[in-house]
Amino acid sequence: MELRADQLSKEYRKGKRALDAFSYTFHEGIYGLLGPNGAGKSTLMGIITTGFPATAGRLLYDGTEIGKMGKEYRKHIGYMPQQQKLYEDFPLVRFLYYIASLKGVKRAEAAESIDAIIRDVNLWEVRGDAIGTYSGGMRQRVLLAQALVGNPDILILDEPTVGLDPKERVNFRELVSRVAKAKTVIIATHIVSDLEKLASEIIFLNRGKIVKSGTLQELYDSYEGEGEPSVEKIYMGLGMESR
Numbered sequence: 001m002e003l004r005a006d007q008l009s010k011e012y013r014k015g016k017r018a019l020d021a022f023s024y025t026f027h028e029g030i031y032g033l034l035g036p037n038g039a040g041k042s043t044l045m046g047i048i049t050t051g052f053p054a055t056a057g058r059l060l061y062d063g064t065e066i067g068k069m070g071k072e073y074r075k076h077i078g079y080m081p082q083q084q085k086l087y088e089d090f091p092l093v094r095f096l097y098y099i100a101s102l103k104g105v106k107r108a109e110a111a112e113s114i115d116a117i118i119r120d121v122n123l124w125e126v127r128g129d130a131i132g133t134y135s136g137g138m139r140q141r142v143l144l145a146q147a148l149v150g151n152p153d154i155l156i157l158d159e160p161t162v163g164l165d166p167k168e169r170v171n172f173r174e175l176v177s178r179v180a181k182a183k184t185v186i187i188a189t190h191i192v193s194d195l196e197k198l199a200s201e202i203i204f205l206n207r208g209k210i211v212k213s214g215t216l217q218e219l220y221d222s223y224e225g226e227g228e229p230s231v232e233k234i235y236m237g238l239g240m241e242s243r
Contacts, residue, residue: 001062001076001153002027003048003184008057009208010043018043020208021057026154026184030176032195033188034231035205036240041188043208045156048186049079075103078147082159086142088132092123095131099146113151120179121145137168141175148179155185161194173197192232202231206240 003026010019019040033041047054050066050073059066066073087095096117100110118127121141126134131142140160147155160176161169173194176185189195195202202219204212212234214222223229225237 001184002060003154004060004063005044005048006058006060008044008047008054008059010040010047010052011055017055017208019047019054022208022210023057024203024210024213026186028182028184029200030180030185030187030198032199032202033186033205034190034192034195034202034235035211036190038207039205039240040208041205042158044205045079045158045186045188048154049077049156050074071104075150076153078150078152078155080143080147080155080157080160082162086131086139089130091130092118092127092142092145095142096145096149099149103150105150110149114149117145117148120148121175136163137165137171140164140168140172144172144175144179153183155180155183157185157187157189159189159191160187161189161191169194192230192235196231204235204238204240206238211238211240 005022005024008019008022009017011017022040022044033044035041046052047059061069061073061076090098093114096114097110100114118124121144123138123141123145126138131139134142144160157176161172164172176198187195187198196216199216201215202213203210219231219234220229223234225233
């Protein structure tokens, strides 16, 4: 599987680009998007998830422009939003079947996978409880579970560990590592330690453009500061600022 962004740009106001000629090729693996507010992370995720179109450029799935694929492309996408807007009165099982129907997944197919997803996200014992009774960490796992419905090969995770305490963040990182096998996972976050533990490649964005990118080893090899290299030191050294 290959997802290729070719000169993607997005203008919300004339002359003001939220994303500026972004080009990158994603394969299987975990990618981190790192940058300040206004860097273009949310805009890129919105284009990938078809939330809105790009102003210019192309996004191709295995060589085909996604606009030509229509609904077929959306079957390949699982999106975990940052906001925990869930159906509070729904038990988890009912909620996931509802998500499956929205995604066009046939009930028989959903039945084969939903139990496995619930086990994967460690919510089996509470699958019949109303989601409104769940803790913050459990609700994050619900958001990941709904993204996994339909077995998409691209997962987009928006600030997946925001609001979690350190122990819950570690647990969630381990969970993402388990479910990410044979998938392309793109994580946008400002929590640098999450990416250092998870990502195989990191993209530093600022003002809609790629400032630096590479594998962790490539980034460490390029570090010219003092002491041992780290993603946080590299990020700080780039001097990126919000708009």
